[in-house]
Amino acid sequence: MHTTPSPTADSSGEPAIELRDLVKTFQPLRGSTDTVVTAVDGIDLTVGHGEVVAFLGPNGAGKTTTLDMVLGLTEPTSGTARVFGRPPRSAVIGGHVSAVLQTGGLLRDLTMRETVRMIASTYAATAPVDEVIDRAGLAALSGRRVSKCSGGEQQRLRFALALLPDPRLLVLDEPTAGMDVTARHEFWQTMHADASAGRTVLFATHYLEEADAFAHRIVLVAGGRVVADGPTAEIRSRASGRTVTAVVSDDAAAPATAALLRLPGVTDVKRRGERLVVTASDSDAVARLLLGELGGRDLEITTAGLEEAFMALTGRSPGEPSAGSPPDGIPARRGAVPAEVVR
Numbered sequence: 001m002h003t004t005p006s007p008t009a010d011s012s013g014e015p016a017i018e019l020r021d022l023v024k025t026f027q028p029l030r031g032s033t034d035t036v037v038t039a040v041d042g043i044d045l046t047v048g049h050g051e052v053v054a055f056l057g058p059n060g061a062g063k064t065t066t067l068d069m070v071l072g073l074t075e076p077t078s079g080t081a082r083v084f085g086r087p088p089r090s091a092v093i094g095g096h097v098s099a100v101l102q103t104g105g106l107l108r109d110l111t112m113r114e115t116v117r118m119i120a121s122t123y124a125a126t127a128p129v130d131e132v133i134d135r136a137g138l139a140a141l142s143g144r145r146v147s148k149c150s151g152g153e154q155q156r157l158r159f160a161l162a163l164l165p166d167p168r169l170l171v172l173d174e175p176t177a178g179m180d181v182t183a184r185h186e187f188w189q190t191m192h193a194d195a196s197a198g199r200t201v202l203f204a205t206h207y208l209e210e211a212d213a214f215a216h217r218i219v220l221v222a223g224g225r226v227v228a229d230g231p232t233a234e235i236r237s238r239a240s241g242r243t244v245t246a247v248v249s250d251d252a253a254a255p256a257t258a259a260l261l262r263l264p265g266v267t268d269v270k271r272r273g274e275r276l277v278v279t280a281s282d283s284d285a286v287a288r289l290l291l292g293e294l295g296g297r298d299l300e301i302t303t304a305g306l307e308e309a310f311m312a313l314t315g316r317s318p319g320e321p322s323a324g325s326p327p328d329g330i331p332a333r334r335g336a337v338p339a340e341v342v343r
């Protein structure tokens with residue numbers, strides 16, 4: 001069971017993260033015929049202390065670009081990003097924020113422990129190395145060379161490095177990308193143990209299951225905007241609902257749509273051909289209304305898969321890019337991220 005703390009502020013009265021009308025556009029290369037890409041299109045978000053928030057969205061939704069602004073790696077085109085009431089870079093330099101990004105150079109010939117020690121030596125003060133290794137679930141692997149560790153284990157190492165400064169905010173950008181189900185599971189188990197200590201966590205993911213298992217709150221983004229934001233259980237039920245369709249006459253369609261939208265748990269009603277297509281958490285209630293009062297016929301009920309759920313909530317499928325691709329010649333933005341640990 002998840003509980004959803006309402007966004008809280010610390011004694012300074014400032015939330016952990018505050019994004020106001022955040023916009024980021026990328027200009028095409030000079031001479032190119034490509035158009036401007038609006039990666040983030042007016043995001044408002046407040047994350048309270050101790051909240052664990054999933055930033056969930058399909059490819060190209062603007063997740064990474066938003067997190068980059070939270071980390072001060074890139075400046076907004078307009079709008080503001082504040083972290084603990086300060087400009088992001090200042091919060092990062094102050095040691096309050098760490099990040100685990102999708103990829104990032106690790107030295108392959110060092111062991112896990114040597115890597116953690118080396119990075120620890122670059123800080124003025126850190127949590128004890130052994131404690132960090134334990135918390136990242138690496139105790140049994142600490143003598144192993146990085147090159148001999150799986151992708152999942154290397155990602156746990158990046159997580160350990162991010163824990164070194166004992167940050168108040170941990171930002172993770174699709175930390176389990178490319179891992180198999182078992183490795184993903186292990187990674188989140190490790191995270192679970194750590195987050196229960198009260199750290200604020202914001203993580204980007206494509207996986208509804210991951211968001212569901214780990215986050216208190218899901219912020220669903222598509223096309224650079226927030227399309228749903230709420231307690232995990234609520235978003236989960238909206239996303240895992242059923243689709244009920246029935247043939248309804250043209251005359252009845254508009255009043256039937258209005259009546260259906262008044263039913264609790266109905267998240268979407270569309271006209272497709274001669275059918276009304278209803279997405280709802282309580283398919284029985286929808287079926288009763290459709291077949292009874294609304295005079296529908298030829299009823300069908302299907303369970304909404306993740307694909308459909310995404311479409312119902314975002315208007316597009318998980319793999320569909322939302323804001324156009326980067327213009328030719330612009331390097332993939334991951335390469336621009338300098339390191340996996342941001343201080």
Ligand SMILES: Nc1ncnc2c1ncn2[C@@H]1O[C@H](COP(=O)(O)OP(=O)(O)OP(=O)(O)O)[C@@H](O)[C@H]1O
Pocket residue numbers: 026037038039040057058059060061062063064065066206321322323324325326327330331333
């Ligand atoms: N440096 C850049 N130049 C041009 N366009 C960019 C740049 N970085 C990102 N974009 C575009 O901005 C949009 C949002 O990208 P972003 O990486 O933030 O999305 P995302 O939700 O993190 O996607 P994914 O899940 O695939 O990582 C995409 O259309 C992307 O192609």
